[in-house]
Amino acid sequence: MATQTKPILHGYFRSSCSWRVRIAFALKGVEYDQLPVNLIKDGGQQSCVSLTVALSVPKLTEEYKALNPMQQVPAVEIDGTTLSQSLAVIQYIDETRPGPRLLPADPKARAQVRMISDLIASGIQPLQNLYVIQKIGAEKMQWSQHFIDRGFQALEPILKQTAGKYCVGDEISMADICLVPQVYNAERFKVDVGKYPTIKRLNEALLEIEAFQVSHPSRQPDTPDDLRA
């Protein structure tokens, strides 16, 4: 594959879908550039980001809309093409870059990884996404808690069956890449993650790993000072 130029990640420090892609790049050891996209009202006020402000109306440029018509982050420029949808990006990185596999070789284990990833990426995250809870308004905290709890109640028994050291067996996979940012979101929305012992254990184990640390929302170029680790 042509990899002459570094991929460019258009993302946002706190977007869980951007974090997924950052973890994948880190696990694969792929160098990339970040171009932060402001999901914040009136754009550019990075120094006064707060939970409240970050949850308000996004202002995205027409330029960005051309990169990702869905007007969400991330979008990734890579190998002369532009991709959006984090799981599509992660699987593309996995299929074109050397380094540890992000999906196992065995078809059944691959299916389990994708099942867990999709449970999070289709069954939980979209329902507490910025553009959805904007429409919910005042009830957004309860709404988000409801759908995260509903998803975690399903995820916990599945992980109990599939997990070893990590979500599926003992190798890190795309499922782990999806889990950690979703737990981070759960904590932001004050979900009691202690109710889900397998999820909690896996999240803690994964946060020990460098690729999950360097990609963390508290350590990105657009992380505001008061949220910086």
Place this chain on the structure above:
Amino acid sequence: MATQTKPILHGYFRSSCSWRVRIAFALKGVEYDQLPVNLIKDGGQQSCVSLTVALSVPKLTEEYKALNPMQQVPAVEIDGTTLSQSLAVIQYIDETRPGPRLLPADPKARAQVRMISDLIASGIQPLQNLYVIQKIGAEKMQWSQHFIDRGFQALEPILKQTAGKYCVGDEISMADICLVPQVYNAERFKVDVGKYPTIKRLNEALLEIEAFQVSHPSRQPDTPDDLRA
């Protein structure tokens, strides 16, 4: 792979995610059994299904909850394991069964197929899913229209770039498998699909294909008589 016993699809005639799996089985020429799961209040009243009833509270058994803790359809018993999440199931079928590829061989084309599939499966369908619009209540029609239109506005320019005869080039793929059931949902929610000429054209072309016809909601074992084609 062990394929001695036929896969069992636990689904629902009108569920778009069940339809996706039915299309994949049909394209691959895989025989399977269907066990309908009633997404209908009080269960078992299949002869009086109507749009209104089908949108009311689902009653799923504890047995089914063991198969799919997310309490959604589909779940598929296959090769001695149980899988949920339709895109995980479709890719498992693709990777373990002969027949036409559901994802292209070229990594960039594969990424485009996954990007389009995920835009629908994570960006549109979850927001007009039964268990979400139940929570929305009286506004569910406008809510669903809003998010389907939002998704189609993004999908249309992407498909304009990727499509040939079908969503990505001239071969049928997982992207097409996601598109047709989503257009069916759009029509149920009275979205004017004519505003999206590429989506409309692709949907019409795909509905000419036998695999999309035999799997159609109007032709399933649990399709009520008044909706039967």
